[in-house]
Amino acid sequence: MASNSDDESSGVGLDRGLEQIFGRLPKLELERLTIDAIRDYRASVAIAEAARLVRVAAEVDGNSCPQRRAELQKIHENAEADHRARQLVLNNLIDRLGYVPKVPSG
Numbered sequence: 001m002a003s004n005s006d007d008e009s010s011g012v013g014l015d016r017g018l019e020q021i022f023g024r025l026p027k028l029e030l031e032r033l034t035i036d037a038i039r040d041y042r043a044s045v046a047i048a049e050a051a052r053l054v055r056v057a058a059e060v061d062g063n064s065c066p067q068r069r070a071e072l073q074k075i076h077e078n079a080e081a082d083h084r085a086r087q088l089v090l091n092n093l094i095d096r097l098g099y100v101p102k103v104p105s106g
Contacts, residue, residue, distance in 0.1 A: 034093040048079040
């Protein structure tokens with residue numbers, strides 16, 4: 001798979017930054033952070049989906065003005081970006097931990 005060098009260098013920088021943040025954490029702290037990240041990720045998925053549904057409803061609604069549809073599109077895009085960022089952090093935490101921890105209910 002081809003990629004440009006800018007993508008590769010930014011990925012290396014991200015890995016280095018995450019290593020500085022998470023690299024020296026004790027396993028119990030890393031597990032706690034991973035559980036929190038799983039909860040945050042799940043919430044971000046729900047928020048992004050809700051934003052998508054509101055945007056789609058506005059697109060179907062003939063009474064929705066273009067400015068409102070554009071605003072809802074931006075809200076959806078921001079929710080998706082947040083969701084993807086949380087996914088990157090969560091993936092890194094799980095990789096460092098070596099397993100997906102059980103998330104207690106509640």
